[in-house]
Amino acid sequence: MPQTMNPPSAQRIKVRPAAEREGRKDYISIRDFGFWYGEKKALDAISLDIPERQVVAFIGPSGCGKSTLLRNLNRMNDLVDGIRHEGDITINGRSIYDPGLEVISLRRRVGMVFQKSNPFPKSIFENVVYALRVVGVRDRAVLEEACETSLRKAALWDEVKDRLNDSALGLSGGQMQRLCIARAIANRPEILLMDEPCSALDPIATGKIEELIHELKEQFTIVIVTHSMQQAARVSDRTAFFYLGKQVEYDTTEKIFMNPSQAQTEAYISGRFG
Amino acid sequence: MQRFFHDELRQLRDDLILMGERSLDMTRLVLRAVEDGDDSLALQVRGMDDRVDELEKRVDREIMRYLTLFGPMGSDVRLLLAARDIGHDLERIADEASVIAKRAMVISERGPLKDLLHVPAEGVIACEVLRLAIDSFIEGDIEKARLVLRRDAEIDALNRKNYEELFGKAGDAAKVSASHVELIFISKALERIGDHSKNIAEQVIFLLSGEDVRHAR
């Protein structure tokens, strides 16, 4: 039987179950949140709480607003002209729209990994320490340590430690995406947002990223948008299902996938949608 | 690549093994209760059944969770399907042990039986076969599983012998008491335990080789 041939589980990092990891239950709190691109209402009356150090997945068909909501959590949508919102989002009790809170400092606390891996045309080392450079860290030793720590956490260290000064654009797709994760966690954010991080990767690379998410949730609160329901089921503790800008159901992942309370959710996860 | 959710399969295996050990314990204890006419032992066995039922429910939950969340493939699917059947068989074994305990208490109420016929011998073989079936699952040993299939016939033979000696042509109808009828039920239950062990062995063979050996002549 294959399982008997695998290495003993003691060698692996033991991840504690969600119940033991729980910190603040409403670490990120979204209240009656609505959002417009110009005249088009993209999100309507979203209310959900994301607990500390858990993985929350946003699922739903294309255009359901899941990415829009994610990109509001670090205010990346500010780059778009003609946007408007109602309601509020708080992180650890403080509104992200607080005029006294600079958007730059918000983004330093909320890291983000994008759908398409987007390393800078710089060396691997410079990519990872970029977030530290922008806050003015110049000490080489500090940078090197941060680089190693982040790359280790991103499970990339062993693959690139001998070529840190090579261009990041020479890496494979999966390695680039893990590099982007390493870059996002280098300045120790509290929250990690992932916008379909595996959609351009092969299954092996996808598996590695999922392993990584599983290990990173020990330290970070992770919100992941994914088109793959299997992925949401595998990696998340809680899942929110969106449809046409509305939040249909938000519950533990087991509940959503085994016995959802809304017929719409059931139809979507069983592939009988529309 | 070992994925994080494979840990849950290990948990499932551990739960199944625990169930197997519990069922085996119950079978052994209940045999002692039959042989010694010990009611307290029989009572203890009946109490153990609930915990096996709990385990079966847990195993079923784990199987369902794994199927819905982790999209299993290949040998993982066989493990989940086999685990469902093995869990069911083990629960049935525990039920049979519980039935035996009930019969044993009826017998001891009427005064102990001097002659237990071939039931003790049958019980020893049933325990051995169950042990073999559980070991074949734990160790992934297909030879042990095939051995179970062959030895099941021994139990069937002893069961038949018990029946023949009491109610057959050679039997002495005057000797037969109500307790003997209970004994036949016990013998039949042991034979059922043997059958369930055989089912488990068949599932182990399916799990290990993908070969379906059920209903083979």
Next chain:
Amino acid sequence: MASSSDSSTPRGEAFVWFSGLGLIIGLGMVMGLLALVLMNGATVFWAPPVPVAQVDDGRILIGQLAQRRIRAGSPADHPVYERQYQVGLRELNGNSYLWVDEAKIKGETFPADVLGLERVENGPAFVRPQSLRQSDGKVIPATDAAFETAFQAEVAAAGAVRAKLAEITRHRIGDVNAAMDKARVALRRAEDLKLADDVASLQKEIAALDGRFAVLQEEAKQVVAGGAVASLVSQDAAGREVVVPLTQVIRAWFPNRLDTWGRVKLFCSRLGEFIFDEPREANTEGGLMPAIFGTLVMTVFMSLLVTPFGVITAIYLREYAQQGPVLRIVRISVNNLAGVPSIVFGVFGLGFFVYVLGGSIDQLFFADQLKYNNNTPVFGTGGLLWCSLTLALMTLPVVIVATEEALAAVPRGMREASLATGASKWQTIRDILLPASAPGILTGVILAMARGAGEVAPLMLVGVVKLAPTLPFDGSAPFLHMDRKFMHLGFHVYDLGFQSPDSDAARPMVFATTLLLIVLVVCLNLGAIWIRNRLRARFKGASF
């Protein structure tokens, strides 16, 4: 699957040929131009055999064939050819070039003793040598076996003397003159302000400079006296005796006696002079060093000025400015700037940079200079700085457009990734966008350089001259003289072609100079392309 007659064969093949034709016409014109310039330019320095030609009317001439053409007005079915010979000896023949009807040439011979001479004055000469009078008074007849060796040795010695003289007159005396000018201005100022001490010390300084000047002049006289002895006695085609002092001879060769290797050596020697020496004889002879240098320095300065200015403008337009109708109008205006005739920029440069800016600088910083040096402007007249600025302004749209395109081509994801790590907009531009768009920006700079290096019209107004006495870069502080006028290859071509007193003599130089200008622009571009490719290689894998 589809055979050639299948109806699924794609239509529109005609348009492939049609558009290809456009390319072929364009390429053909460019190749034709390059071939013409290359043929005429590269052969200027080649020394072909020189014939002695007998003409019908009894004339005999020695000359290098310059060109052959159909006589104007001759019937098309019986074309009459005529040949142009470069006969040299302008002082005797009145003109270096002669046209002769081909039909009237009775015969050409190539005697081995024809000698070509390049002279300091009056252009080249083709003669038949008789004898050499050496510096020590000995006379060697041309028939002597030792003649050629002794003759070339004397030419070389005369060349050395000329170089020494040039060093004294041009550089050392030049330095003294410059110091003298400065001291005189200072003296006038001191006298005006009645600074008795300064007047006395300056007068002393001037006296000392006068002394040095006299010494140098004496030195020069001695050098001349030491070298001006040897001379060549020879005959021209008509048998007239020509005595050429060897101090006048720059280069001598026997065109009918040289082997190929000798011709190659001569070619290289002339090419070297062309590139590294200064011009002579109203720019029709000698080298182009000052023009090459001036073009190079001006182009580099223009690039240094236009790049930061254009890039900063493009960053504002693309990254900061609110996109809208106003911005669209600004963009259209910038693009239109590229279509304004270059002479307009020249007029603007003269009116604004030279008179307004330069005049103000003179008023502010060089008031003394103006007052005590006969109102001679420093920056208030054309110069290197104003030329570079004018061309920078002219090429600005190219850089702006290229930079905007390059910035727009940076993947959106890269911008977002930087902002998502908490970088500010400026940090994102500085650390991510600019490095990523550097190759695109450089493409713009390459285009700007190519346009700027070949531009002539505006430069004529703001600082390019026919003959500059000094380079814009020399050993006296502050080493780089942005206020100086300079020479430029493009203007040189114009000057040779249209302003030269001897258009026949200037003609080959026009082509040679054009070729040089093209080579220079190509070299500048290759340099920039090399830098761009290195940048691209560093960011390999990314698409810009």
